[in-house]
Amino acid sequence: MEFNGFRGRLITADHADYDTARAVWNGAVDRRPRLIARCGGTADVAAAVRFARDHDLEIAVRGGGHNVAGTAVCDDGIVIDLSAMRAVSVDPAGRTARVQGGALWGDVDRATQAHGLATTGGIVSHTGVAGLTLGGGIGFLMRAYGLAVDNLLAAELVTADGGTLRAAPDEHPDLFWALRGGGGNFGVVSSFEFALHPLGPTVLAGPVFWAAEDTSDVLRFYRDFAAVAPDELGTVVRLGTVPPLPVIPEELHWRPAVAVACCYAGAVEDGEHAVRDLRRFGTPLVDLLSPKPYAAFQSGLDDTVLHGWHYYWKSTDLTGLSDDVIAVIADHGYRAGSPRSYAAMFHMGGAVGRIPGDATAYAGRDVAHNIVIDGVWLPDESGEHATAESAWARRFLQALQPHRAGSVYVNFLDSDDDTGRVREAYGDHTYRRLAEVKAKYDPDNTFHHNKNIHPA
Template identity: 45%
Template sequence: MATETAEIEVETLRAEFKGDIVTPDDEPVYDDARRVWNGMINKRPAMVARCEGVADVRAAVNFARDHDYPIAVRGGGHGVAGRAVVDDGLVIDLEPMNWVHVTPEAGRVRVGAGATWGDVDRETQAFGLAVPGGVVSDTGIAGLTLGGGMGHLRRKYGLSCDNLVSADVVTADGEFLTASEDSHEELFWALRGGGGNFGVVTAFEYDCHPVGPDVAMCFVWFDGAEAPDVLRSFREYAPDAPDEVSLLPFYAWVPELPEFPEASWGDPAIAVLGCYAGTPEKGEEELRTVRAFAEPVADFSGTIPYVELQTMLDEDYPSGRYYYWKSLYLDALNDDVIDAVVDCAERCPVSLSTVDIWQGGGAVSRVGETETAFAHRDAPYGLNFEANWDDPRQTEAVIEWVRDSVAEMEEFPEARGQYVNFPGLEEESSEVPFGENATRLAKVKADYDPDDVFHAHGNLKPGPE
């Protein structure tokens, strides 16, 4: 009887749906439809609604609400926590809604929620423009923006969410609205870094900035034994660095690639990846300081097309690999903190992993703590333990390493918070990433989703009016 009821429900949705409805009966299409970037995520939704447009999204939301299905929303499906899929629920898949419309004279771009940053870069760079996005090109624009969005341009032009001008949203009651500074202002505030549980954003409008076509970048690898000294040099350089510079030092292991000296393959290393968001000539001069932090093992720095920089890390993050990332912010990189970060990194059980330190400050820190939902803006550093592995037999050891490392770093008074997009598997309270903004977010939730229709992942419960 339950099976018959489910079939009737599916047919009810299909009758008013233009896109495809995929259920477990639709093998092998179903396995493709439920698969996301993180191979560790293996969930089985009751159905996947592949939306062709806003009308499909409204139909899917109304159906899920009326039949009490948990909802997951998939944009690019790249979120490390697996928020794009849910067991026994309905996945609203926006991937077919993949379009990019640039208005170069206005310095604006409108983007469908199924687009990736690679899609956006390709179109905006045709006009010498860019929106601050992520550092892997097949990351979806939707999840990254709603969680903040840290990338190579962050210190010059801010986070992805700081460049959001408006957002088209289907709310929990199936209504369509546009949120901006002038309309549904509180919802617009929440969408800028507050996560995605306030409605389904179907389109994003961004400000663009003059970037490229070529940019200066540094990508230099030093011996792992130099890690403490390199991080101390980074600590001395970072506070006075020009806004055009955004650096990302990370502890890693030298890959077995011909670009690296064979004698160094497999060795621990400390690498620094950075971008200069200005004229390449000035950038190359400025980044020489970074390249001289120690004697390099390999140095790939230079001037390259911006779109090439944006795809540089893609091969390191293939779809289907296992990923588990957890983060926090640091108010200082004193010697004790540096030593602890390096000690944690050295205990990592898998060499595909990295320990990343994101340089903060610049434009990110000049937005007030409560101007958007994104919190901890004043933190000068973000720390991310990024476990990446291919052998499922290593899963338990790798997750334990990340959790133990984060717990150890949280003991330092310099540590606080969590980046929305790097939350492990969301083990902590959903309030942790939002700091003092959590209460206001809960009130927005009460206004736009009082019945908690969007509750499957990273959710803040509706709060008091």
């Protein structure tokens, strides 16, 4: 099979690489596309979109393939696969980076850190740049430098008619606004341009762990600690078991624990002052906060969320950490059946909250924390854990219901049972504005295999 203008690689069901090519990060997703078009550049992407439109094929778009809902692959359609497009070009003088749409955050961190620069990315290095950015882009650097979308300067994309255009503040500004949080609804982004900031290469970063029975005390302390933390300090709370990483004593592996992971976007000595009280609180099981290369820190969690494991997520934004919220988190955080399941809570605010709410399509500017509840189990444990872990995540979310901020991070929405929450991710006003942009650039809803926004 071939089509006009396509110079990439076509993979069909009879190809030896088909099963590998259709696999995504979430091993619970098992879909069989008719065709996988692995693109080598923007021209290939445009050719693939035109072919799909001409043959009325369902379209899925794959960047890093990391979305928990598995939207990067579809049944009986075409996957427009950008995974071979991973180039990163850095302009150190201008402090910008041009990043192809199939790049992973590890690619970006390695290229930018060679110049002592960085931009806000995910907390796992094998996460795709495209999906994380288009949904907003939260990470350790967001309190200092804003979300990934706040650092997006321009994007090149292929539209639903197979044309190409550049979206930037002065070119298609309505589309540029929508791309900054509205997901993959408006086209296939073949490259991004990001602003960079001086960082590293050595930063003060790492987690501190406490025993699970100390969770309520730790969270009450953390509430006050986070409220006065400098913008340079990014923190993520994790509840689950201690992962079996080589840097952690073996006797602690799989022990239930609460952790506060930190990354200080500034001088190491300033970071040591900022985390001093955290490290002194209570009796930590292990303290891994130390100076280390930023790129190494960013990949430190990679082996705790491997490709091919099965995942089920639930998430919500929180207005704060009241005693009642802390009680719910401490009560439900360790009830999962699988030792790989966990909950993670991101401290928002800082630069994220200072940007006007209507400046981008990302809507969670005024929330204090975001929590994601991640059911995780191995492929051969599907019978044992699939139902139990999914039920745990849903019960945990339900218990948080009275304390939710009324919004949710769109990148943390799972599959079918979260479809109705897309509007919640944006609020009515932003959703209506996104629907108007959708009607202008994709009136037929060609790109709908995503967290879909229907054309107005």
